[in-house]
Amino acid sequence: MTEMELPPAYITAANDLRSDTFTTPTQAMIEAAVSASIGDAVYGEDLDTAKLEQYVAKLSGKEAGLFCVSGTLSNQIALRTHLYQPPYSILCDYRAHVYTHEAAGLAILSQAMVVPVIPSNGNYLTLDDIKHHYVPDDGDIHGAPTRVISLENTLHGIIYPLEELIRIKAWCMENGLKLHCDGARIWNASVQAGVPMKQYGEIFDSISICLSKSIGAPLGSILVGSLKFIKKANHFRKQQGGGIRQSGMMARMAMVAIEDNWKDRLLRSHSLAHNLAAYCQEIGVPLESPADTNFVFIDLRKAKMDPDVLVKKGLKYNVKLMGGRVSFHYQIEDDVLERIKKAIFEAFEYSKTHPCDQDGPTQVYRSASTEIDVHGNAIQEVKKYKY
Ligand SMILES: Cc1ncc(COP(=O)(O)O)c(C=O)c1O
């Protein structure tokens, strides 16, 4: 039997622009884990887990929180908890993670139809977009009435304008719809927009607040909502095998991440992204969306830039990419900015003489490349997300 190949040891995220999920645990987190509580969290007996859940719930102004092993689980059980008696549907942005990257969880766990909507302004769904596409519960037996509007803040790094969220919220209340936020990067939105998490908590019925992205904890998300909602979400979490036993160590590591001056750390990553976006504009590289926070999305199609070339130019300058999304995070070292600029410049110059017309569906994965990187390692199965 061939042994499963082992990945090379992961050393540092300092040059890893593939995603902010690659942030690695700090020494302080690891040291804190040593003295973490050791209760069984399924029975609600782990002190550090309970402290983390209560801290994040209070921060967002919600009654309760639930520690989930991932943002995917947190989103999926949140949306399932909002839903009763199919047929029903969830309306979201066509790029929403809950629709594009959670393995059809909405169809399988929630048996929900999804109404993916393209924002008319190209960046975020407005109330008018929602009104135009939602399915009213008016007794018409053909449709699957919209029960939940699931928004993402940030989505593609774009900050949702607060006034639009407030308009959407008011309309949802008038029409008996629930409002969920995939807050994988809500910390980024909050600090950049200067909107307290509590204000988002007043708008959304539930928020999935990721700890493992820009905040830098090793794993996890906190789902926040009313106490009644969280109790039911806990039921679905257990059903999905998400009950975590001695989660105190993970909870302590996440608490250290939050306590470690997250605002300044995120603002630094945003400034790096803003600098790169300005450079791209300067040299004529088109972007898919405004770089409000930590992401720069190069519009590969418009640039006729081959993602493979971009990835390999990245390796030439010892920065890791997996497509057109450049993801900054607090562990990125300063000189990466100049290196990624060189990689983008060279890939863009190359595209002028070797235009890449990507037709057909955007590839998500490709077979492991036979190419080798600057260190002589085979480039692992470099995932070409649509990002
Ligand atoms: C916007 C968004 N939502 C949710 C998730 C899911 O989080 P996790 O990877 O922890 O399941 C991710 C990716 O990690 C994401 O980018």
Ligand SMILES: C[C@@H](O)[C@H](N)C(=O)O
């Ligand atoms: C790909 C996606 O699942 C992941 N959340 C990321 O942003 O990298």
